[in-house]
Amino acid sequence: MAxxxxxxxxxxxxxxxxxxxxxxxxxxxxxxxxxxxxLGAWQAARALNLVAEQVLPxxxxxxxxxxxxxxSGELWDNLSISLVRVAVGFVxxxxxxxxxxxxxxxxxxxxxxxxxxxxxxAIIPVVGWLPLLMLLLGIGEALKITIIAKxxxxxxxxxxxxxxxxxxxxxxEVGRVYRFSRWQVLRRIMLPASLLPVFTGLRNGLxxxxxxxxxxxxLASTEGIGYLMVWGRQLFxxxxxxxxxxxxxxxxxxxxxxxxxxxxRLQRRFGGRAI
Amino acid sequence: MTLAIRDVTKRFGPEExxxxxxxxxxxxxxxxxxxxxxxxxxxGKSTLLRLISGLDTDYDGDVLHDGARIAGTSLSRGIxxxxxxxxxxxxxxxxxxxxLENADLPAAEKRKAVAEHIALVGxxxxxxxxxxxxxxxxxxRAAIARGLVAxxxxxLLDEPFGAVDALTRARLQTELQRIWEQExxxxxxxxxxxxxxxxxxxxxVVMSPRPGRIARIxxxxxxxxRHRVDQDFSRYRAEILTALGAPL
Amino acid sequence: MSATSQPRAxxxxxxxxxxxxxxxxxxxxxxxxxxxGQVWAAPAAVLTGGIGQLFAPDSWTGLGYSLFRHALGFLxxxxxxxxxxxxLGASQRFGLLFGPTLNAAKQVAIxxxxxxxxxxxxxxxxxxxxxxxxxxxxxxxxxxxxxxxxIDPRYLEVARAFRLTRWQRLRRLTLPGAMPALIGGVQVALxxxxxxxxxxxxxxxxxxxxxxxxxxxxxxFRMDILxxxxxxxxxxxxxxxxxxxxxxxxxxxxxxxxx
Numbered sequence: 001m002a003x004x005x006x007x008x009x010x011x012x013x014x015x016x017x018x019x020x021x022x023x024x025x026x027x028x029x030x031x032x033x034x035x036x037x038x039l040g041a042w043q044a045a046r047a048l049n050l051v052a053e054q055v056l057p058x059x060x061x062x063x064x065x066x067x068x069x070x071x072s073g074e075l076w077d078n079l080s081i082s083l084v085r086v087a088v089g090f091v092x093x094x095x096x097x098x099x100x101x102x103x104x105x106x107x108x109x110x111x112x113x114x115x116x117x118x119x120x121x122a123i124i125p126v127v128g129w130l131p132l133l134m135l136l137l138g139i140g141e142a143l144k145i146t147i148i149a150k151x152x153x154x155x156x157x158x159x160x161x162x163x164x165x166x167x168x169x170x171x172x173e174v175g176r177v178y179r180f181s182r183w184q185v186l187r188r189i190m191l192p193a194s195l196l197p198v199f200t201g202l203r204n205g206l207x208x209x210x211x212x213x214x215x216x217x218x219l220a221s222t223e224g225i226g227y228l229m230v231w232g233r234q235l236f237x238x239x240x241x242x243x244x245x246x247x248x249x250x251x252x253x254x255x256x257x258x259x260x261x262x263x264x265r266l267q268r269r270f271g272g273r274a275i
Numbered sequence: 276m277t278l279a280i281r282d283v284t285k286r287f288g289p290e291e292x293x294x295x296x297x298x299x300x301x302x303x304x305x306x307x308x309x310x311x312x313x314x315x316x317x318x319g320k321s322t323l324l325r326l327i328s329g330l331d332t333d334y335d336g337d338v339l340h341d342g343a344r345i346a347g348t349s350l351s352r353g354i355x356x357x358x359x360x361x362x363x364x365x366x367x368x369x370x371x372x373x374x375l376e377n378a379d380l381p382a383a384e385k386r387k388a389v390a391e392h393i394a395l396v397g398x399x400x401x402x403x404x405x406x407x408x409x410x411x412x413x414x415x416r417a418a419i420a421r422g423l424v425a426x427x428x429x430x431l432l433d434e435p436f437g438a439v440d441a442l443t444r445a446r447l448q449t450e451l452q453r454i455w456e457q458e459x460x461x462x463x464x465x466x467x468x469x470x471x472x473x474x475x476x477x478x479x480v481v482m483s484p485r486p487g488r489i490a491r492i493x494x495x496x497x498x499x500x501r502h503r504v505d506q507d508f509s510r511y512r513a514e515i516l517t518a519l520g521a522p523l
Numbered sequence: 524m525s526a527t528s529q530p531r532a533x534x535x536x537x538x539x540x541x542x543x544x545x546x547x548x549x550x551x552x553x554x555x556x557x558x559x560g561q562v563w564a565a566p567a568a569v570l571t572g573g574i575g576q577l578f579a580p581d582s583w584t585g586l587g588y589s590l591f592r593h594a595l596g597f598l599x600x601x602x603x604x605x606x607x608x609x610x611l612g613a614s615q616r617f618g619l620l621f622g623p624t625l626n627a628a629k630q631v632a633i634x635x636x637x638x639x640x641x642x643x644x645x646x647x648x649x650x651x652x653x654x655x656x657x658x659x660x661x662x663x664x665x666x667x668x669x670x671x672x673x674i675d676p677r678y679l680e681v682a683r684a685f686r687l688t689r690w691q692r693l694r695r696l697t698l699p700g701a702m703p704a705l706i707g708g709v710q711v712a713l714x715x716x717x718x719x720x721x722x723x724x725x726x727x728x729x730x731x732x733x734x735x736x737x738x739x740x741x742x743x744f745r746m747d748i749l750x751x752x753x754x755x756x757x758x759x760x761x762x763x764x765x766x767x768x769x770x771x772x773x774x775x776x777x778x779x780x781x782x
Contacts, residue, residue, distance in 0.1 A: 027619050030616075030620050031619060031620070031622065031624070032623070034621055034624040035623075035624050055642055055643070109537065112534055112537040112538055113537045113538065113540055113541055115538060116538045116539070116541070117542055117545070120542075120757070123757040123758075123760055124754075124756055124757040124760075125718050125721070125756070125760065127718050127722045128721060128737075128752075128753050128756040129753070130725070131737035131738055131741040131749055132737075132741075132749045132750070132753060134741055135562055135740075135744065135746060135749060136562055136563065136746075211632040211633075214632055214634055214635055215722065218634065218637070218638075219726070229635070229638055232638075233638035233641065233642065238642065241638050241639070242639070245631070245635055245636075245638070248631070248632070248635050249630065249631035249635060252630055252631060252632055253630040253631075256630055
C-alpha cells in the first residue's frame with residue numbers, strides 16, 4: 001500500500017515527555033476497579049440475601065473454605081495428583097510430538113508416511129476422543145495419562161514439524177557453502193532456527209494438557225482438582241466449587257504467564273527472520 | 276462563499292518549548308479563486324489547511340467561513356489528502372459516495388452525482404474497482420471526486436500530487452485545472468512544488484518557516500491554459516523562488 | 524526438502540502404509556483375541572456399523588441438534604464478543620477498566636465454567652448454548668479489539684472530514700476495517716464452538732447431540748458408532764475450517780494479493 005506511507009506532520013511537537021508516575025498508577029488502579037466492584041457486588045448480594053445461599057455463597061466463605069482445604073492437606077493431596085498427571089501425560093505426549101515432528105520436518109519420506117494418519121488423529125479434537133478412550137481404557141489412570149498425552153501431542157507435533165520446515169533454505173545453503181555435516185546442519189542451523197516455533201508448540205501443548213486434565217477429572221475421576229470442583233458442585237457446596245475454580249484458573253494463568261515470558265525471551269534471542 | 280483568515284496563530288507543544296507553526300497569518304480568500312500556499316517544510320502551510328478544514332480547531336485568531344468561525348469539519352469544505360485515504364475495502368463508487376452519506380438528497384440523486392463526478396475526473400469504467408487495483412494517479416483522482424461530489428463551496432488540497440510520479444503529476448495538474456474551470460469552486464492547494472503553484476494559481480501565498488508567516492503574495496496574471504516553458508511562467512517561478520529564499 | 528520427483532504411486536503407497544499396517548494389526552488382534560472382544564469391535568464390524576449409522580434417523584437428529592447449538596451459540600457469542608471487543612479497542616478508558624478483568628477471565632479454561640453455569644443456568648438447552656457462546660466470546664473479543672486497533676487513524680480523519688455519525692462510522696469504517704482480524708477470530712471461534720458443543724453434551728443433561736450419542740455408544744459398547752461419530756466430528760471440524768477460509772476470500776476481496 002505505497003500510497004499510505006507515514007507522512008510526518010509539518011510541525012512536530014518537540015516536547016520531552018514529562019514523567020508522570022501518578023498517571024501510570026492511576027491507570028493500573030482502573031484495572032482493579034472492575035474486579036473490586038464485582039467483589040463488592042457479590043458481598044452485597046449475599047448480605048442482602050438477593051439469591052439463595054446455595055446458589056451464591058459469600059466471598060469470605062469461599063476464602064475460608066480455600067484456607068481450610070489448604071490447611072487440611074486436602075487441596076495439596078488432590079492438586080499433586082493432578083499435577084503429576086499433567087506432568088506425565090505432557091512429557092509423554094510432548095516427547096512423542098517432538099520426535100515425530102522432527103522426523104517429519106527433516107525427512108520428506110517420514111512426512112509422507114505419517115501424514116495421513118496424523119491428520120486423522122489431529123482433526124478429531126480431544127473432546128471427541130474421550131468416549132472412545134473411555135471405552136477402550138476404562139476410567140483409570142491409563143485413560144487420563146493417554147488423553148493428556150494426546151492433547152499435548154497434537155500441537156507439539158504440528159508446531160515442531162512446521163518449525164523445522166520453515167527454516168529458510170537460505171540458511172541451509174550457508175551451511176552447504178561451509179560444508180557442514182548433517183549433524184552440524186541440525187545442531188547449528190535447524191535447531192536454533194526452529195526453537196521458537198517449537199517452544200510455542202510446547203506452550204500450546206501444556207495449556208491444552210492442563211485443560212484436558214480438568215475436563216477428564218470432571219468427567220471420569222475420583223480424585224484430583226477437577227474432581228474436587230465437581231464434587232463441590234454435586235454436594236451443593238458451592239464454596240468449595242468456587243474455591244477450586246479459582247485454584248484451577250490461577251494455575252492455568254500462572255503456567256501461561258511463565259511460558260509467555262519464556263517465549264518472549266526466546267523471541268529476543270532467536271526470533272525474527274533476517275532474510 | 277467567503278473565507279477570511281485573520282491573525283491566525285497556532286502553537287504546538289508545552290508552554291516552555293512551544294513551536295510556533297503559524298504566526299499571525301491573515302489572508303482574504305477571493306471567491307472562486309485558485310489559491311496556492313507554497314513553502315518549505317515547517318512553514319505551516321499544511322497546518323493552515325487543516326485549520327481551514329476544521330480538522331484542528333485549537334488556534335488563536337479567526338478563520339471565518341461565510342462569516343462564521345470554523346468550529347469543526349463541514350461538508351461545505353471538501354478536502355483531498357496527499358495519501359489519497361480511500362477506504363481500501365470500498366470500491367471507487369462507494370468511496371466517493373461516502374461524502375454524500377450525510378447529504379440531504381434522495382438516493383437516486385446521490386447515485387447521479389457520484390456517476391457525474393466519476394466521469395468528471397475521468398474514471399468512467401472503474402466504478403467497481405478497489406483502490407489497490409488503481410494506480411496512484413487514479414486513486415488521487417478518485418479522492419478529488421470524493422472531495423467534490425458534495426458540491427462544497429471550497430475544496431482544500433494538501434499536497435495532492437506529492438506521492439505520484441512526475442509525468443502523472445503533470446497530467447493531474449492539467450486535470451485539476453480543467454475541473455476547477457468547469458466547476459467554478461474556490462480551491463486552496465498546498466504544495467512545495469513551485470512550478471505546480473505557478474501552473475495552477477491565481478495567487479500564490481509564499482510562506483516562510485519558523486515561525487510560519489506569509490512572506491509574499493504573488494499574483495499570477497497569466498491566462499490559462501499555461502505553458503511551463505513560457506517566458507512569463509519562468510518569470511513568475513523566479514519571483515516565487517526568490518521570495519522563498521531559494522537559489523535560482 | 525521433500526522430493527517431488529517420485530512417481531505418484533510411490534507417494535500414495537507411502538501414505539497408505541501406516542494406516543494399512545494399523546488396520547491389519549487391529550484386524551488380527553480382533554481375530555486372535557489379543558484385544559478384549561467386548562470392547563474392541565472388529566474393523567469390519569466398525570465399517571458396517573458405521574454405514575448403518577448413515578441411515579439411522581437418530582444419528583442425523585443428533586447431528587442436527589449439535590449444529591443448531593453451534594450456530595446459535597456462535598451467533599450470540601460473536602455479537603457480544605465483537606461489541607465488547609470494539610469497545611475495548613476504541614476506547615482507552617474502557618480498555619483500562621475492563622481489559623485486565625477480561626484478560627484474566629480469558630485465561631480460565633472454558634470447561635472450568637461448567638459447574639458454575641450448571642448452577643446458574645440449569646442443565647438444559649439454554650445452558651448448553653450459553654456455554655458455546657462463552658467459548659466463542661473470548662476469541663471474537665480479542666480479534667475485534669485487535670481489528671479496531673489496526674485501523675489507521677488517518678481514516679478516522681476522513682470520517683471526520685465527511686462528518687460521519689457514530690453508526691455510519693461503525694458501518695463504513697470500523698467494521699470493514701476490522702474485518703481481516705475478525706475473520707481470523709471467526710476461524711478460531713468456529714472450532715472452539717464445535718468443541719464446546721461436543722463437550723457440553725458430556726456435562727449437561729442428556730438430549731439429542733453428537734456428544735450424548737457417543738456417551739451412549741460407550742455405555743452400550745458400540746465401538747462402531749463411536750468411530751463413526753468421531754469421524755463425523757472431525758469432518759465437520761474440517762468443513763468449518765474450509766468455511767472460514769472461504770469467508771475470508773469472499774469478504775476480503777479488496778485486499779491486494781500478498782506477494
